[in-house]
Amino acid sequence: MMPESPAPQAPESQATQDARRAMEVCNACRYCEGFCAVFPAMELHRDFAKADLSYLANLCHGCKGCYYACQYAPPHEFGINVAKSLAELRQESYGHYAWPQALSGAFERNGLITALAMSGGIAAVLLLTLLLQQSANMFGVLPMTPGAGFYLIIPKAVMTLTALAAFAFALLALAVGFRNFWKESGPAKVSFGDIHQALKDAASLRYLGGAGHGCNDKDGAFSNQRRYLHHLMAYGFLFCFAATSVGAVYDLLLGWPAPYPLASLPVLLGMIGGAGIIVGCAGLLWLKMAADRDPQAPSLLGADTGLLLLLLLIAITGLLLLGLRSTSALGVALCIHLGLVLSFFLTMPYSKFVHGLYRFGALIRYAANQRPHQ
Numbered sequence: 001m002m003p004e005s006p007a008p009q010a011p012e013s014q015a016t017q018d019a020r021r022a023m024e025v026c027n028a029c030r031y032c033e034g035f036c037a038v039f040p041a042m043e044l045h046r047d048f049a050k051a052d053l054s055y056l057a058n059l060c061h062g063c064k065g066c067y068y069a070c071q072y073a074p075p076h077e078f079g080i081n082v083a084k085s086l087a088e089l090r091q092e093s094y095g096h097y098a099w100p101q102a103l104s105g106a107f108e109r110n111g112l113i114t115a116l117a118m119s120g121g122i123a124a125v126l127l128l129t130l131l132l133q134q135s136a137n138m139f140g141v142l143p144m145t146p147g148a149g150f151y152l153i154i155p156k157a158v159m160t161l162t163a164l165a166a167f168a169f170a171l172l173a174l175a176v177g178f179r180n181f182w183k184e185s186g187p188a189k190v191s192f193g194d195i196h197q198a199l200k201d202a203a204s205l206r207y208l209g210g211a212g213h214g215c216n217d218k219d220g221a222f223s224n225q226r227r228y229l230h231h232l233m234a235y236g237f238l239f240c241f242a243a244t245s246v247g248a249v250y251d252l253l254l255g256w257p258a259p260y261p262l263a264s265l266p267v268l269l270g271m272i273g274g275a276g277i278i279v280g281c282a283g284l285l286w287l288k289m290a291a292d293r294d295p296q297a298p299s300l301l302g303a304d305t306g307l308l309l310l311l312l313l314i315a316i317t318g319l320l321l322l323g324l325r326s327t328s329a330l331g332v333a334l335c336i337h338l339g340l341v342l343s344f345f346l347t348m349p350y351s352k353f354v355h356g357l358y359r360f361g362a363l364i365r366y367a368a369n370q371r372p373h374q
């Protein structure tokens with residue numbers, strides 16, 4: 001009987017081949033082994049399967065330190081550019097793990113997709129509200145008493161159900177994407193200690209601090225700007241999430257419907273969070289534009305800037321909404337803000353937002369692999 005021939009394998013992408021070549025050279029050199037988690041993780045391998053490279057790519061946070069330190073970086077004939085090679089593979093892995101797969105191509109044109117989603121979201125909310133709402137409510141000055149205010153423009157049930165449906169879809173797509181990553185790249189065994197370590201590293205952005213002097217945010221000089229700005233953006237986001245959660249408890253459990261006074265907990269949390277997002281995202285956008293392009297992946301630029309811009313606009317319109325809530329501009333400001341929030345929920349699983357999830361999974365695998373095994 002003739003032996004069965006193995007199933008044909010899909011050809012490897014250029015990004016996978018470049019990342020493997022870089023890791024093989026680095027594994028022989030090891031000059032950068034103290035720079036970040038990627039190098040100690042790499043040293044546990046002699047060969048690099050596609051899933052291992054994907055894990056290493058998601059463990060890298062693009063500090064670019066290895067590019068400026070590398071004696072084999074361009075113009076050397078080896079042309080080693082670990083930061084760029086791993087960034088390109090990271091971008092490719094986002095599409096590979098995405099669910100549903102039919103939408104994985106969204107990562108390739110992320111800037112365009114985000115722009116279309118933003119304008120589509122705003123247009124849809126504005127149009128529907130104009131069609132369904134009386135102009136006295138849409139363009140009037142509304143009382144800011146409990147259950148009134150913006151609920152007189154978009155009814156509470158419509159606002160809540162639309163947000164819940166979009167959020168539930170985003171959560172489902174993110175969860176399936178993470179499961180895909182985990183099945184391919186997650187560790188075989190995980191302890192609570194590994195998760196705790198990964199949480200600590202993620203919450204403190206440990207590897208963006210370098211060895212205390214920071215990273216190569218813009219060029220060969222070290223700074224902590226990217227780490228601090230990322231903290232402002234991420235914790236700002238968590239403050240806004242806390243504001244929404246407190247509002248939901250007030251309304252659903254305590255029977256205190258919005259709008260809330262300026263000095264209330266949900267509004268204060270939202271203002272602090274919004275300010276953090278504005279400073280963090282604007283600063284990160286500026287850093288991105290000012291940074292040396294050589295160690296960056298051009299394919300990631302749209303995804304990076306698209307998400308930052310969307311979060312920045314959501315925070316700005318959220319604070320504007322607060323300032324305009326006792327004026328006749330409330331209706332238009334509300335529709336623009338909610339349109340942007342809707343587009344954020346819908347594009348969340350197909351945007352740079354997924355990097356936090358996969359990097360967290362990679363940090364867990366790193367902690368599990370570095371733990372001494374009996």
Ligand code: SF4
Nearest residue numbers: 026029030031032070
């Ligand atoms: S990036 Fe360059 S210097 Fe650093 S380990 Fe790799 S080959 Fe060596």
Ligand code: SF4
Nearest residue numbers: 036060061063064066
């Ligand atoms: S870019 Fe930074 S995080 Fe990525 S491999 Fe190089 S040193 Fe490590």
